Amino acid sequence: MDAIRDRLVTCFQTVFPDLPEAEIPAATQASVAAWDSVAVITLANVVEDEFGIQVDFDLLAELDSFGRFHEYLCREMQVS
Amino acid sequence: MNVTEALRILRRAPADAPPYSVVLACGFTPLHLQTFLAAHLQQSLAGRRVTVSTGLYGDTAGTLEVHNNLSADAVSLALEWPDLDPRLGYRGAGNWGAAALADILSVTRAAFDRLSAAIENLPAGTPVAVSLPTLPLPPIFHTPGWQTAEAELALARNVLEFASRIMRRRGCSLVNAGRLTEDSPLGNRCDLKSDLLTGLPYTVPHASAVGAALARLLAPPMPKKGLISDLDDTLWWGIVGEIGPEEVSWDLASHHRLHGLYQMLLAALAEEGVLIGVASKNDPASVRQAFLRKDLLVRPGQIFPVEASWNAKSSSVERILHAWNIGADSVVFVDDSPMELAEVAAALPGVECLRFPKDDYGAAYAMLRRLRDLFGKARISPEDAIRLESVRQGAAFQEIAGGGSASEAFLQQSEAAIAFDFRLSTHDPRVLELVNKTNQFNLNGVRYTESDWKDRLSRQGALLATVSYQDKFGPLGKIAVVQGRKDGETLYIDTWVMSCRAFSRRIEHQCLKMLFDRYHADAIVFEFVPTPKNGPLQDFFAGIAGDRPTAAFALKRTQFEEKCPPLYHRVGEPQAGRC
Numbered sequence: 001m002d003a004i005r006d007r008l009v010t011c012f013q014t015v016f017p018d019l020p021e022a023e024i025p026a027a028t029q030a031s032v033a034a035w036d037s038v039a040v041i042t043l044a045n046v047v048e049d050e051f052g053i054q055v056d057f058d059l060l061a062e063l064d065s066f067g068r069f070h071e072y073l074c075r076e077m078q079v080s
Numbered sequence: 081m082n083v084t085e086a087l088r089i090l091r092r093a094p095a096d097a098p099p100y101s102v103v104l105a106c107g108f109t110p111l112h113l114q115t116f117l118a119a120h121l122q123q124s125l126a127g128r129r130v131t132v133s134t135g136l137y138g139d140t141a142g143t144l145e146v147h148n149n150l151s152a153d154a155v156s157l158a159l160e161w162p163d164l165d166p167r168l169g170y171r172g173a174g175n176w177g178a179a180a181l182a183d184i185l186s187v188t189r190a191a192f193d194r195l196s197a198a199i200e201n202l203p204a205g206t207p208v209a210v211s212l213p214t215l216p217l218p219p220i221f222h223t224p225g226w227q228t229a230e231a232e233l234a235l236a237r238n239v240l241e242f243a244s245r246i247m248r249r250r251g252c253s254l255v256n257a258g259r260l261t262e263d264s265p266l267g268n269r270c271d272l273k274s275d276l277l278t279g280l281p282y283t284v285p286h287a288s289a290v291g292a293a294l295a296r297l298l299a300p301p302m303p304k305k306g307l308i309s310d311l312d313d314t315l316w317w318g319i320v321g322e323i324g325p326e327e328v329s330w331d332l333a334s335h336h337r338l339h340g341l342y343q344m345l346l347a348a349l350a351e352e353g354v355l356i357g358v359a360s361k362n363d364p365a366s367v368r369q370a371f372l373r374k375d376l377l378v379r380p381g382q383i384f385p386v387e388a389s390w391n392a393k394s395s396s397v398e399r400i401l402h403a404w405n406i407g408a409d410s411v412v413f414v415d416d417s418p419m420e421l422a423e424v425a426a427a428l429p430g431v432e433c434l435r436f437p438k439d440d441y442g443a444a445y446a447m448l449r450r451l452r453d454l455f456g457k458a459r460i461s462p463e464d465a466i467r468l469e470s471v472r473q474g475a476a477f478q479e480i481a482g483g484g485s486a487s488e489a490f491l492q493q494s495e496a497a498i499a500f501d502f503r504l505s506t507h508d509p510r511v512l513e514l515v516n517k518t519n520q521f522n523l524n525g526v527r528y529t530e531s532d533w534k535d536r537l538s539r540q541g542a543l544l545a546t547v548s549y550q551d552k553f554g555p556l557g558k559i560a561v562v563q564g565r566k567d568g569e570t571l572y573i574d575t576w577v578m579s580c581r582a583f584s585r586r587i588e589h590q591c592l593k594m595l596f597d598r599y600h601a602d603a604i605v606f607e608f609v610p611t612p613k614n615g616p617l618q619d620f621f622a623g624i625a626g627d628r629p630t631a632a633f634a635l636k637r638t639q640f641e642e643k644c645p646p647l648y649h650r651v652g653e654p655q656a657g658r659c
Contacts, residue, residue, distance in 0.1 A: 014087045038111060041278055045083040045112065057277050 004051075004073050011046045012066060015039055028065040043069075051077065081288050083112055086119035093122050093129045100128035100529065102298065103135070103152045105143040107163035109279030110134045116291025117156060124299035125529075132156075137279065138166075141191070144198035153531040154207045156294045157199070160281060161213050164188040164238075168217060170275055176220040181231040184220075188235060192242040199246045205506050205534050209297035210246060211255040211290050212239055215270050215281055250509075251530065253458060255293040264289035299529075302517055303457045304432065305406050306355035307346065308397055310415035311362060311388075314436040315343060315378075316370070321362055325369035330377065338444045342414075342436065343377035345448055350382035353464025354455050355404050355471060357385055359396035359413070361420075364388040384472050393420045394427030401428075403475050405580035407519055407613060412454055414447075461510045463557040470581050473553035477584070491586065492648045496551040498590050499652030502598070504537045504544050506530070510558050511546055518577035520616045521560075521588070524609035526575065536574065541565040543599070547591060548652075549582055556581055562591055569602040570634075571595055576606070580616075588620055590649050596637050605634045 005025070012024045016034050019027060029035045035043075040063070044055040047069065053076050055063075063069050081089075104110055104117055110132075118132040133152075135143025140163040147155060162169025165187040167180060174180070199208055221229035246252050264286045275281035282290065312319045317336035318328040330339035350356045356378070360367060367388040371380040385403050387396035397413060404411075408430030415421050421433040434450065437443035477494075506512075516527045528536070537544055547560035559582040564573035573595075578588060595604060608629050610618060622628045624643040625635055 011084075014084055014091070017091050037278075038109075041111060041280075042083060042087070042115070045284060046087065049082045049084040057273060 004077060005070055007050050008047070008066065008070055008073060011043065011050050014046050015043045025066055030064075040064075047073070053077075081116065081119060081292070083115060083284060086112075086115045086288070089119040089122050090115070090130075094127070095129065097127055097129040098532075100125050100130045100154075101152050102130065102132045103143065103147045103155045104132050104158065105135055105140050105147075105155065106158040106160070107138050107140040108160060108275075108281055109137060110158075111278065111280040112284055112287040113158060113280070113282060113291055116288045117294055118291075120292045120295030121299055124295060124301075138162075141194045141198050144195065144202065147202065151203070151531070152206065153529055154209070154298045155202055156209045156211075156298065157195075158211045158290055158294065159195070159213055160215055161217055161235075163195075164191040164213075168220070169281070170218060170272060171279070176218070178222050181220070185231060185234050185238070188238050192238055196242060196245050199252065200249055202249075205251060205530050207298055207530055208246075208249070208252040209255070209294045210243075210252065211260075211294055212243060212257065214257075214260060214264075214286070214290060216266060250507075253297045255290070255297065260289060260293055263293070300458070304354070304412050304454045305410040305517075306357065306400075306404055306412070307349060307451070307455070308357045308359050308400050308411060308413045308431075309342075309346065310393075310417070310420065310436070311358055311360040311367060311370070313416040313438050314414060315339060315346075315358070317438065320366045320370050325366060325373065328370060331375070338438060338441065340377055341444075341448060345451060347378040347382060349451070349455050350378065350468060351465075352455070352457070352460050353467045355406075355468060356383045357400040357404070358383055358387060359393050359400060360386075360388045361390055361393065362388045382468065384468060385475070392423060392427070394424045397424055397428060397431065404471055405474070405520070405583065412451070414451075459509060461513065463510060466555055466557055467581075469554055470556045474556075474581050474583075477551075477553055488646065491646075494551040494553070494585075494648070495650075496549065496585060496648060497650040497652065498587060499548045500594055500598075501546040501548070502544065503546075504542060506534050506537060508546070508558075511544075511561050514558065514561050514579065515563075515575055515577050518579060519611075519613040520580050521576075521578040521583070521620070522611065522614050522617060523573065523576040524607055525611040525614065526609075528575075536563060539565055541567055543571070545591070545594070547578075547587065549585065549587055551585070560587060560591060562595065564607075566599050566601070569600070571599055571601045571604045572607065573604055574607045576617075583616065586645060586647055586649070589624075589644050590647050590651065592624075592635075592640055593644065593647065594651065596640065601637065603634045603636045604640075605632060607632050 009021065009024050012019060012027060013021065016032060019032060040060050044060060048055055051073060063072055102121065104114055114132050114134055118130050122130040135146060162172060165184050166172030167174035167176065167184055202208060217232060219225065221232055223229040243254055247254065268283055269286040270281055271283040309315050316328040316330050316339050320328050329336045330343055331337060346356050367386060385400055387399055389396065401408060401411065408428045412432045412434060413424050414434050414436050416436040416438050418435060421435055424431055425433045434447055437447060512528060512530065512533050536542060542565050545562040546558055548558050549556045560578040561575065562573060563575040564571055595601065608631065610630060618628045624640055
């Protein structure tokens with residue numbers, strides 16, 4: 001597992017404390033009941049805190065799974 | 081604090097702790113404000129599990145009105161301009177033109193009336209923390225941004241009128257706008273994108289600042305009780321033993337006004353019931369001479385005791401703590417010498433040590449404000465006004481009584497009078513203040529919020545005794561509180577505190593006698609828990625029960641009567657109460 005993935009898992013654990021760690025990599029907005037419109041903003045802020053980046057709110061609708069967050073971060077971290 | 085830290089604080093909250101529920105009324109999407117408010121409160125209320133609930137978007141007054149009939153431990157209101165009229169925000173589609181201003185003013189007045197009524201109708205005793213609009217008004221006025229518009233002033237006047245109206249409700253407190261501006265600069269508060277996309281108009285740092293400010297009002301730190309000051313180059317400029325009492329200075333002409341400001345603050349603190357003492361390495365005669373100066377800005381009578389000697393500062397501080405009979409963690413020590421501060425800090429780690437920065441105006445300004453924060457309190461009670469005098473009298477009492485235990489003759493002649501008030505009232509804030517700040521004679525160290533206290537007093541069989549004392553040395557005011565319940569022939573005491581100023585007068589014995597007699601009880605069960613600080617109460621229990629208790633225990637009437645020494649107090653007629 002890569003470092004970005006590990007750190008992203010920690011972010012998910014912070015925002016969704018009831019989500020078992022093993023289920024996090026497969027988590028999607030549809031599969032996690034607590035992943036609502038408020039949680040997605042909270043998740044974006046926690047990701048910002050963890051990675052020191054600004055998450056573009058316009059993209060939040062697209063970041064609807066752990067995998068998509070991971071891809072987004074890999075792109076952002078590469079750029080920075 | 082960032083969002084991640086806030087969430088982690090909330091995750092660490094003890095799952096089985098008693099809940100502390102707060103209603104957050106705001107018209108916008110609460111989002112991080114809710115998280116930050118909960119996290120900051122959780123930090124202050126470590127033994128509780130804090131939950132923050134919110135109401136409907138855009139319905140601040142409605143949220144308060146719904147909660148008029150619900151039981152929350154506290155209410156917080158984060159008001160912003162659109163709560164008063166949606167045209168004062170960025171999300172509402174309305175007319176910003178000059179023609180709309182008169183109507184906006186009228187709508188805001190009506191909104192303030194509704195909010196005031198909702199706050200006034202909240203359950204009595206529920207603490208309410210209010211943050212008045214923190215965001216700049218949108219550019220709706222015809223004037224350029226650097227010029228104040230008349231309508232803007234009218235809005236500001238409405239805000240102030242609302243603020244002074246709700247401040248009259250007991251338990252309602254307002255965030256200090258000036259301090260909030262220091263913590264969260266005006267230009268960094270509004271996040272227009274977040275406002276338009278999510279409904280939260282605050283930047284994350286501003287949400288944290290407002291959350292912290294509201295939390296501090298609901299769960300304020302306990303104010304310190306005493307300040308011990310150095311003299312030379314602290315209370316005044318100069319070394320009195322070298323230049324003489326007439327040459328030490330604190331005035332503008334000598335350019336030593338910082339010391340004068342410090343004296344003025346000490347005088348104000350003394351008037352508010354803060355104990356002020358002096359610990360100085362000095363010749364006592366020189367100090368006495370200096371204290372005869374008529375231009376001192378703190379009256380010598382406001383300072384007690386003055387420990388002037390060549391001993392270590394820590395031993396002087398210890399003697400002062402003994403005279404005041406308070407713990408080191410209730411005290412601040414101010415000295416210009418880093419070495420002296422370090423010596424006191426090493427010997428008495430609980431004491432908060434502050435350096436008097438005699439040559440640094442910026443640091444001195446910060447220190448004066450820091451002292452105000454450490455000693456500030458929401459209200460000043462009658463007991464605050466007599467505290468110093470009663471400590472002074474207490475010292476005289478102990479001296480005449482010959483130390484630890486007073487002689488029978490002395491107690492008999494002290495003309496002591498005790499008044500018991502058995503009303504189950506939650507209106508006297510002194511009662512809960514005494515419960516929450518007393519350490520040494522405290523049954524179990526449990527601290528209560530206003531709503532906890534109210535709940536306890538509304539239980540079946542609840543009893544409350546508030547005890548006041550005076551003797552020929554003067555009044556001590558309200559010095560003890562007993563709270564519990566009666567069940568059959570047994571009293572259960574959950575709370576018993578007594579001010580350290582009231583020790584050695586057998587007031588604690590008289591309290592037990594009164595409880596046994598008034599409630600015709602065969603036994604009293606004390607919900608005792610040993611704490612690191614309640615040794616004096618443990619000693620008292622050892623005297624009447626035979627051993628220092630280690631947990632809750634029952635004391636039989638016969639046991640008490642066998643060990644109770646003669647009591648000479650004149651006991652005031654108890655007032656009517658339930659039970």
